[in-house]
Amino acid sequence: MDFFDVVHTQRSIRRFKPDPVPEEALWKMLDAAIRAPSGSNLQPWIWLVVRDQTKREVLAQTVRARFDSGGRLEQMRQRAQKMEDASQRRMLLRAADFFANVAQAPVLIIPCLVGVTSPTADARSLLAGSSIYGAVQNLMLAARAQGLGTVLTTFQASIEDVLRKEFHLPEGAVPVCIVPVGYPDGQRFGPTTRKPPEAVTHWDDWGALKARA
């Protein structure tokens, strides 16, 4: 696929078919991920690929228990129903469904930062993120290029204790997101809703906008 077609049609996929993902497709995603730059080319990452159904269900149950406590998912759905912006409404409804069904994705990838010990960039800092989230984006684009859907979620932060125990993460490893992977079910790739570049680019000084020629 053409590079710009991939980039312009990547979108968050939150409903997945149960079909398994071919292992070769996963290797191709990982092979793209590790090409991304990282500080001093240290490649401070481990890619934890979870296909085991029991483990996926443990994660899903934990997510449900924590996000649904006090009826938060139902509140999320009600809030969505009141939204005027159709695109925002759809996103929130899908997010609520997704949290209720995390385990339906046949694969969950949990990228972890490892070996980040610099005092100026500890593993929980913004700067450490510069050495892994680019690789995560490569991973997701390579999925899209193969017709596979993904969504960048950060609920790992809410269930880190369970992740550590279930997958025996060593002390220095920090999970930075959870990326479900699978074939899209009823969602199409395609153009996304974004503010145009002209609105978010400043030229030579803060606030200096410019029209596109």
Added chain:
Amino acid sequence: MDFFDVVHTQRSIRRFKPDPVPEEALWKMLDAAIRAPSGSNLQPWIWLVVRDQTKREVLAQTVRARFDSGGRLEQMRQRAQKMEDASQRRMLLRAADFFANVAQAPVLIIPCLVGVTSPTADARSLLAGSSIYGAVQNLMLAARAQGLGTVLTTFQASIEDVLRKEFHLPEGAVPVCIVPVGYPDGQRFGPTTRKPPEAVTHWDDWGALKARA
């Protein structure tokens, strides 16, 4: 260009020709950047594009003054000369040259996080990084797809006071990196040195490696 060709030949470019970068090429990079996912699709970013030569020189002088204090660049060069790994040696020498000549890149792009106020994800946190470094990676890949070189640098952290003053950054804006852009001078795109995916992927449990079929 084919998506996988772009991803597999992206590499850090640290020497640039003085030729200007066509504005349309910059818009194409920005248009790719903003397609990346961000938390709740909030797109918490401003892309500060610096072409003004005086401003680039102010930044370069500041970088030189701070990185070269106490002969750090010379130490970096000497350390590089002693390295056995040719690829590491080249990288460090180029990094030292680069710090001495930041302003030679005709364009510097400074992506800033804005509007991140969630208590669980302040703008200096790892999680905030998940909402912008993927977009930065899109930006750099879109440069590569057009024959333009970039390098992800994080020296913004060392000169943030000067950036704030020079570009009038508002309090809530946090520069997350500095990406020089230009046509490569004497450096080629092409395969990079990376640990293979098999060495950094764990399957269903920490430490569980798997050979590629």
